[in-house]
Amino acid sequence: MPFIDFVSKKLGRRSSRLLSASENLLRSIPGVERTVQKEYDGLMAELEPSLKPYRDSFPSFSRLPETGRGQSDILREMEALKQTEEERWKEGYASGAVYHGDDGHVDFLNQIYALHSQSNPLHADLWPSAAKFEAEIVAMTADMLGARRSETTADEDARVCGTVSSGGTESILLAMKTYRDWARDKRGITEPEMVAPVTAHAAFDKAAQYFGIKMKRIPVDGGFKADVEEARAALNKNTIVVVGSAPSFPHGTIDPIEELSTLAQTAGAGFHTDACLGGFVLPWAEQLGYEIPAFDFRLPGVTSISADTHKYGYAPKGSSVILYRSPELRRYQYYTTADWPGGLYFSPTFAGSRPGALSAACWAAMLSMGQEGYLEATKRILETGAEIKTGIREIPELYILGDPLWVIAFASDTLDIYRVMDYMTGCGWSLNGLHKPSCVHICTTLRHTQPGVAERFIDDLRSAVAHVRRNPHEEGGMAPIYGLAATMPLRGVVSDLLKRYIDMLYEV
Numbered sequence: 001m002p003f004i005d006f007v008s009k010k011l012g013r014r015s016s017r018l019l020s021a022s023e024n025l026l027r028s029i030p031g032v033e034r035t036v037q038k039e040y041d042g043l044m045a046e047l048e049p050s051l052k053p054y055r056d057s058f059p060s061f062s063r064l065p066e067t068g069r070g071q072s073d074i075l076r077e078m079e080a081l082k083q084t085e086e087e088r089w090k091e092g093y094a095s096g097a098v099y100h101g102d103d104g105h106v107d108f109l110n111q112i113y114a115l116h117s118q119s120n121p122l123h124a125d126l127w128p129s130a131a132k133f134e135a136e137i138v139a140m141t142a143d144m145l146g147a148r149r150s151e152t153t154a155d156e157d158a159r160v161c162g163t164v165s166s167g168g169t170e171s172i173l174l175a176m177k178t179y180r181d182w183a184r185d186k187r188g189i190t191e192p193e194m195v196a197p198v199t200a201h202a203a204f205d206k207a208a209q210y211f212g213i214k215m216k217r218i219p220v221d222g223g224f225k226a227d228v229e230e231a232r233a234a235l236n237k238n239t240i241v242v243v244g245s246a247p248s249f250p251h252g253t254i255d256p257i258e259e260l261s262t263l264a265q266t267a268g269a270g271f272h273t274d275a276c277l278g279g280f281v282l283p284w285a286e287q288l289g290y291e292i293p294a295f296d297f298r299l300p301g302v303t304s305i306s307a308d309t310h311k312y313g314y315a316p317k318g319s320s321v322i323l324y325r326s327p328e329l330r331r332y333q334y335y336t337t338a339d340w341p342g343g344l345y346f347s348p349t350f351a352g353s354r355p356g357a358l359s360a361a362c363w364a365a366m367l368s369m370g371q372e373g374y375l376e377a378t379k380r381i382l383e384t385g386a387e388i389k390t391g392i393r394e395i396p397e398l399y400i401l402g403d404p405l406w407v408i409a410f411a412s413d414t415l416d417i418y419r420v421m422d423y424m425t426g427c428g429w430s431l432n433g434l435h436k437p438s439c440v441h442i443c444t445t446l447r448h449t450q451p452g453v454a455e456r457f458i459d460d461l462r463s464a465v466a467h468v469r470r471n472p473h474e475e476g477g478m479a480p481i482y483g484l485a486a487t488m489p490l491r492g493v494v495s496d497l498l499k500r501y502i503d504m505l506y507e508v
């Protein structure tokens with residue numbers, strides 16, 4: 001993650017000048033804010049070349065060209081950009097990021113995208129095919145996640161249903177907004193709270209911020225699973241939803257969804273399973289004979305699930321599914337207005353117009369994979385995950401956090417794990433540096449199931465550990481910085497820098 005790397009590095013170098021017990025107080029002292037801003041400017045100037053690497057090699061545009069450029073010129077340029085960027089992920093050096101990526105699969109999805117590039121699900125009259133694709137994506141995902149098996153009634157209001165969204169974050173935001181509105185309507189809750197393990201995705205914090213929900217984070221146990229007793233203690237009359245991950249992004253562990261969802265049900269709250277990562281892996285893992293704890297609609301307390309088609313569903317980026325236990329709950333997600341001069345208006349998700357081509361390509365990905373394809377892909381990923389775990393366990397200085405299947409976080413008691421990551425970055429790997437506790441993870445995808453990739457990872461990791469063991473006090477790199485970014489008291493400075501970073505993304 002070059003962005004985090006950079007910000008952490010710069011922060012680490014300069015933060016010592018800024019540290020103080022009280023950030024607000026410090027920054028209110030005359031001149032301090034100006035100094036801080038100057039520091040930011042310096043950091044951003046240093047960041048610029050790595051963030052804008054194409055300024056010298058490709059033309060930039062801050063206003064429209066007077067006459068249109070030739071299409072072949074544009075295509076040539078875009079082809080060159082693609083080639084520069086694709087090797088790393090294609091060769092399996094990335095953690096997560098591209099989940100399928102085989103040429104044949106990508107070419108097929110591109111053809112589908114081209115066929116439907118003009119379609120917009122907002123206009124269901126013009127493109128009823130878009131509505132068909134989305135309805136079937138939702139139905140197939142619900143079926144995979146225990147919907148059919150959980151249905152004991154023909155009652156329409158007890159039918160698992162959902163919508164397609166643009167990604168995991170949107171699915172989570174939609175679900176949290178839904179619970180807020182449902183709880184206000186049904187339970188009169190005006191000060192809503194959600195209970196989520198510390199390991200649940202940042203999207204839940206984002207939802208809490210956006211929708212005025214109080215976030216109650218609960219700790220995880222020694223196995224990196226949500227602590228059920230802490231969840232019980234966090235519940236109160238304002239709890240609208242409890243959250244669990246299947247599995248979590250940081251450590252790939254599955255929370256005790258059965259216990260947590262029972263707690264939520266008893267308290268009259270909703271329960272959301274975040275299966276963004278695992279929704280298209282765990283059902284097949286179960287069929288393959290892996291011991292997978294219950295996490296889906298077969299548990300009566302589970303009232304919503306997010307599952308990302310654009311991860312292990314192998315659709316192109318830009319799609320996910322949010323499922324609800326009943327149409328009644330789903331209706332709290334919808335937006336409708338009957339009074340606007342623009343006419344009757346309604347939309348199921350946050351966006352208005354949406355890219356129908358992404359839903360078409362998602363639908364096509366799911367159909368072309370089929371049950372057999374997902375089973376085979378899952379088998380390959382879990383076998384490769386097992387190979388990686390064995391390799392890590394054979395390195396005495398390292399240990400694996402929790403008991404994951406394919407998202408594997410590892411740490412060390414004797415070596416600085418961020419130095420190990422530095423070395424891996426030097427070998428071309430793009431791994432995720434995590435904190436609280438300090439560790440590194442690799443999210444195994446089909447890219448890593450290519451011959452030789454897992455061996456290369458373990459060989460490089462072995463060399464990394466040997467190098468760090470020989471050179472424990474080596475200077476430079478990211479290692480001294482990572483921990484500091486997590487523990488630094490001036491959180492406002494960290495946050496400001498992240499915002500400055502986003503500003504810079506939008507500079508030409």
Ligand SMILES: Cc1ncc(COP(=O)(O)O)c(C=O)c1O
Nearest residue numbers: 167168169201248249274276277
């Ligand atoms: C468990 C989990 N939930 C949610 C998300 C957010 O998904 P997205 O990046 O598609 O918004 C992720 C992303 O990695 C995830 O791993």
